[in-house]
């Protein structure tokens with residue numbers, strides 16, 4: 001039995017002929033909210049990664065603990081992991 005693990009970035013998919021399981025991980029990167037938009041400028045808060053300020057299921061889960069911005073302002077990264085087995 002041979003095992004292989006393929007990690008795909010940004011949702012690209014490769015078919016597996018045999019039994020395979022797919023795990024999709026979504027993580028949120030840098031904050032991209034423009035804090036100077038109201039004065040016509042451009043300034044980011046420098047937050048590098050979204051960190052939920054509360055547990056899943058609460059409103060705090062959508063707010064970044066580091067910069068206080070909504071999760072939507074953070075860059076979304078989708079990572080698809082395909083684990084297939086050849087028998």
Ligand SMILES: [Zn+2]
Nearest residue numbers: 031045067069
């Ligand atoms: Zn922010």
